[in-house]
Amino acid sequence: MAEMIDDELLVEQFSRGDESVFDRIVERYSADVGALANRLLGWPGEVEDVSQEVFLAAYLGLKRFRCKCSLKSWLFTITINKCRSHRRKQLLRLRTFSRAADKAPSPPAQTAHENPVDVETFNRIRSAVAALPAKYREPVVLRYLQELPTDEIGQILGISQNALHVRLSRARKHLKGNLNQQIER
Amino acid sequence: MTEDKIKNLLQEADRMAGPPAQARVDLSVLRRRAGRRRLVSLGGSVAAAAVLMIALGIWSLTIKTPEPTREQERIITLEAQVNQLRTSTDAALALIHEVLEDERRQSQLDELEAKLASIPDPLEEIRKQVDKTAFILVYQADRLYRELNETKSAVETYNRVIRLFPRNQWAAVARQRLSEIENRRI
The missing domain is CATH 1.10.10.10 (Winged helix-like DNA-binding domain superfamily/Winged helix DNA-binding domain)
Incomplete structure (x- = not known):
């Protein structure tokens, strides 16, 4: 709840023209946005590009944000939309330049006792x-x-x-x- | 049960994939891009408006009224004829209404005149009544004098007729009777 109130204050301050508060929003949510993008794009995804796009869209649209949902939910909605368009672009690229790039990336090397999944x-x-x-x-x-x-x-x-x-x-x-x-x- | 298993599998895979490499959001780049986006969107709107204005200008300069085809000319002629007919029909209808109104007024006038004609002339009526009264008086006086020998009453009545209706024809008869009575007395 405190987080939500804090978010509302940040949004209000941003709407008043203090764009420096956006740094705090990025600091607070970049990990969550990155994790969601990574999962939606299928372990691992091009998280950095998507995150940049998400926060750019948020920066441009934050003044229109009306706090009907939490800031986190709003950022997640943007992340989902950006992931969809990212996947669409990826698919187009794959169709254009064969399917050679569609190799499954190997997961990070971990020992058996660290993770039960091979x-x-x-x-x-x-x-x-x-x-x-x-x-x-x-x-x-x-x-x-x-x-x-x-x-x-x-x-x-x-x-x-x-x-x-x-x-x-x-x-x-x-x-x-x-x-x-x-x-x- | 299956849901839990699926959830576990997904979470294990997620753990194995590990967290994403810390996505670095470069705020200076982000601000620069945002500024560029705003500029582009503003520039886009301005450019679109300018293109629209130019296109409208060119269109208004180059647009010509197309030459009417033969069919269009025919349609225009027919429309003009229809309008003319409509005008003349309206005029004829107005005239008919006027004539009908005149006739109605005339018939009302005739009716009133007929009624007026049926009313008897009051002066003539009075004259007739006067004449009738004078006649009755002379007639009664004649009866008094000839049948009842009431000469005095007959003379009074003849005098009354002469006094009341001096210009009436029966006044002249009354005078004649009075002179006859006078002559007989002498």
Whole structure:
């Protein structure tokens, strides 16, 4: 709650013309925005470019922000939109210059006891999540990885609770189909 | 159950992928880009408005009234004829209304005149009544004198007729009767 009030004050100050407060907003939310972008773009994504775009859009639009939702939710909405357009651009690039670039990046080397998931499983999960249509992938990331409450997710995605539950259920069905072996284990 | 498993798998994969390399948001670059964006959007609007103005100017200068085709000319002629017909029809209708109104007024006048004609002339009526009264008086006086031999009453009545209706024809008859009575007395 204190954070929200603080956000409101920052926004108000920014609207009055004190653009230096934007540094604090970036400092506070850049990690969250980066993490969400990374997850939406499929471990790892071009997080730096997307984050720059997100905060640029926020900088240009902050004066129009009316505090109907939290600043974090608003930034997450922008992040989702920027990730969508980033993926679209990526797809266009891939179609233009063959599919050679679509190699799965290898995960960071970790020992078995540090993480129970092996490289093969990681790649499978990554592929399964990447194969989800955006309308299913976004709720999955927000719910299971960002662990946001459903009402906030609905607000960010601009959909009703019912629609959100339907999308989550369908996303689980997709994932279950693709990760049956890992789930059964 | 499946939901929990899927959630666990996703979270494990997320942990394995690790946090993203600290995304550095360069604020000076961001401000520079924002300024450029604002300038571009403003410039875009100004340019669009300028292009629109130029296009409108060129359009207004170059636009010509297209020559009417034969069909358009025919339509124009027909429209003019229709308008003319409409005008003459309106005039004819107005004339008809005027004539009908005149006729109505004339018939009202005739009716009033007929009524007036049916009313008897009051002077003539009075004259007739006077004549009738004078006659009755002379007639009564004649009866008094000839049938009842009441000469005195008859003379009074003849004198009354002469006094009341001096210019009436029966006054002349009354005078004649009085002279006859006078002559007989002599």
